[in-house]
Amino acid sequence: MINMKIGMQPDIRHRPKDAFEFAANHGFDHVELLLDHPFYATCKLSYAEVIELRWSYELDVLIHAPSASINFISLSNNIRRASYKELSEVCQFAEKCGAEVVTFHIGWNPGFIANGEFFFEKELYDEHNERVLMDELYYFVKDCPVPLALENTILIDGGLRNALDKIIADTDLKLTFDIGHYNIQKNEFFIDNFEKVVNIHLHDNNGKKDEHLALGRGNINLDVIPLNDYRGFLTIETRKEEAILETKKYIFNYLKLGGGIPEGERN
Numbered sequence: 001m002i003n004m005k006i007g008m009q010p011d012i013r014h015r016p017k018d019a020f021e022f023a024a025n026h027g028f029d030h031v032e033l034l035l036d037h038p039f040y041a042t043c044k045l046s047y048a049e050v051i052e053l054r055w056s057y058e059l060d061v062l063i064h065a066p067s068a069s070i071n072f073i074s075l076s077n078n079i080r081r082a083s084y085k086e087l088s089e090v091c092q093f094a095e096k097c098g099a100e101v102v103t104f105h106i107g108w109n110p111g112f113i114a115n116g117e118f119f120f121e122k123e124l125y126d127e128h129n130e131r132v133l134m135d136e137l138y139y140f141v142k143d144c145p146v147p148l149a150l151e152n153t154i155l156i157d158g159g160l161r162n163a164l165d166k167i168i169a170d171t172d173l174k175l176t177f178d179i180g181h182y183n184i185q186k187n188e189f190f191i192d193n194f195e196k197v198v199n200i201h202l203h204d205n206n207g208k209k210d211e212h213l214a215l216g217r218g219n220i221n222l223d224v225i226p227l228n229d230y231r232g233f234l235t236i237e238t239r240k241e242e243a244i245l246e247t248k249k250y251i252f253n254y255l256k257l258g259g260g261i262p263e264g265e266r267n
Helices: 016-025 047-057 077-097 122-143 158-170 179-184 188-192 241-256
Strands: 005-008 030-034 060-064 102-104 112-114 117-119 148-151 174-178 197-202 233-236
Touching (some): 148 197
Parallel strands (some): 005 030, 148 174
């Protein structure tokens, strides 16, 4: 028996009504709106329209905050201030339209090209990352009116891990576990705190680059997460209709079989 909610991010061509209609017609439980997309940016889409669609199609709504314009570990005070302003507006939008959770990315530290090679030494940023997260993100999460879920993107270790261990222990911060990202870069912070996971992003890849393929088209291992004991949201993040439906079929088969799908039944 499947006890979790299975939903999707829209096809990249879907306008809001198309997305909700597609989700309802194919038996999904929720739609996650990616606010980086021009159709779903908060300057284009009103919370009233989302409420009407949510009620009309009887679907839950999840929000994915913009990732391209937000960086909470930037060295620039101005960029971090702008990032918090952006996320604050996203959370207000989510609260007004009744969204269940807001997923966000932590940001990134820069690397450099040096004598023909890429150079990134994370230790250079450890003190900075720990300080700004404890001084800023800690208090933002404590005061946020909606559930916030951090997604696994960059590796969480060093100063990042120190700060996030404290934040997740002392606030209501939740997690979004992206199995495709994990296949490229293992991130034990999310496995160690899996009880905080409220949303799982489903897509596949070859372990080398982020491809957002249908499940079964790459080499991810779903067995790394305890899906049979999970009761949160599963969100298909392949962003094309055919891949969305292919992934839905795959995950239903996986769950009904109680684990791995036999090799002969893979795509």
